[in-house]
Amino acid sequence: MPAYFWLRSQSTPLTLDIVSAMDDEEARLFLAEMRWGKGRQICPDCGVVDQHHTIRTRKQWRCKHCGRTFSVTTGTPFADHKIGYRKLLMAIFSFAINQKGLAALTLRRIIGGQYRTSFTLLQKIREALMLSVSTEKLSGVIEIDGGHFSGKKRKGRKKKKATPADKTQVPDKYSQHRTKTRASAFPFHPNRRIVIVMREMLGEKGKGAGRTVTAICRSENGADIESLVQSWVRKSSTIRSDELPAYGNLKLMGYLHDVVNHSEEFSTDEGINQNQAESFFSRMRRSCIGIYHRITPKYMLDYSCEMAWREDYRKADTQEQVKSLLRRVCSSGISIDWVNYCRGNKRKAELLFQASTS
Numbered sequence: 001m002p003a004y005f006w007l008r009s010q011s012t013p014l015t016l017d018i019v020s021a022m023d024d025e026e027a028r029l030f031l032a033e034m035r036w037g038k039g040r041q042i043c044p045d046c047g048v049v050d051q052h053h054t055i056r057t058r059k060q061w062r063c064k065h066c067g068r069t070f071s072v073t074t075g076t077p078f079a080d081h082k083i084g085y086r087k088l089l090m091a092i093f094s095f096a097i098n099q100k101g102l103a104a105l106t107l108r109r110i111i112g113g114q115y116r117t118s119f120t121l122l123q124k125i126r127e128a129l130m131l132s133v134s135t136e137k138l139s140g141v142i143e144i145d146g147g148h149f150s151g152k153k154r155k156g157r158k159k160k161k162a163t164p165a166d167k168t169q170v171p172d173k174y175s176q177h178r179t180k181t182r183a184s185a186f187p188f189h190p191n192r193r194i195v196i197v198m199r200e201m202l203g204e205k206g207k208g209a210g211r212t213v214t215a216i217c218r219s220e221n222g223a224d225i226e227s228l229v230q231s232w233v234r235k236s237s238t239i240r241s242d243e244l245p246a247y248g249n250l251k252l253m254g255y256l257h258d259v260v261n262h263s264e265e266f267s268t269d270e271g272i273n274q275n276q277a278e279s280f281f282s283r284m285r286r287s288c289i290g291i292y293h294r295i296t297p298k299y300m301l302d303y304s305c306e307m308a309w310r311e312d313y314r315k316a317d318t319q320e321q322v323k324s325l326l327r328r329v330c331s332s333g334i335s336i337d338w339v340n341y342c343r344g345n346k347r348k349a350e351l352l353f354q355a356s357t358s
């Protein structure tokens with residue numbers, strides 16, 4: 001029987017039983033250890049790493065150097081949280097272990113409380129994952145591809161009855177007219193967006209993909225792709241893409257460009273393929289179909305960054321996933337769009353990593 005990577009871990013896995021059996025104080029200390037490491041804290045003001053003074057009654061620390069008082073959630077999206085540390089930890093843990101995403105209604109069933117509490121908590125985590133994306137450029141072999149999400153055209157309710165004249169005509173699905181209509185109407189659907197994914201191959205370091213970067217565009221056009229590649233990929237890297245004309249100028253820009261023609265094959269004889277990019281889309285599509293059902297363009301970047309994080313940590317054990325999630329979330333600072341969400345603070349416009357020219 002093959003030893004799958006998720007069965008290889010030797011340590012005792014962190015489970016929901018262990019997390020839910022903790023009391024509030026244990027959960028707080030566990031969160032602190034996951035965030036800063038054992039027996040030390042980092043002051044959010046001066047950044048000094050030390051064993052700071054503990055204020056037990058207030059569940060806080062006071063910095064030995066600048067005197068700032070802080071808690072484990074100071075300077076994070078969870079600052080001023082009203083739910084206890086145990087429920088907060090359960091929410092973070094549940095988010096980390098669900099491979100295809102976590103619905104707010106499901107989280108509500110786990111931690112209790114109101115729907116909007118679970119909803120804003122999850123959105124804060126997603127926003128933090130989006131804000132804390134590393135700006136380091138990708139290098140080596142990079143697979144790039146675009147996937148269409150959201151804004152599906154609804155099918156009509158009534159089926160048109162066939163008239164005797166129709167029976168003599170070429171059916172709609174084979175006619176040129178239908179192809180033309182679909183091609184021209186497709187990119188202009190108001191809610192249609194393209195998720196562009198760039199995945200760095202591990203190469204000698206291991207199998208599959210390492211880091212994943214995502215962006216949202218209005219269409220898969222040359223100007224957007226070129227600008228995106230320029231800002232995220234180091235020169236002289238090898239880029240693998242499909243045969244779309246939007247990727248046509250990459251060689252002229254100083255990149256090595258391998259193409260796989262999807263109308264003929266999915267992997268060339270030399271092994272050039274985009275399977276890791278497709279793997280990302282597979283996860284994102286399943287989260288759309290099975291968990292979220294609908295992702296609006298306004299928050300699509302948040303969801304795509306969530307899926308990128310899930311892809312990057314797919315082989316890590318639960319403890320490592322929780323630790324990495326906490327570090328990412330805590331390093332993103334206080335939430336911008338989800339503080340006072342229930343009192344009217346909302347994101348004004350959709351976020352695109354790329355200012356689309358089309």
Ligand SMILES: [Zn+2]
Nearest residue numbers: 043046063066
């Ligand atoms: Zn300090």
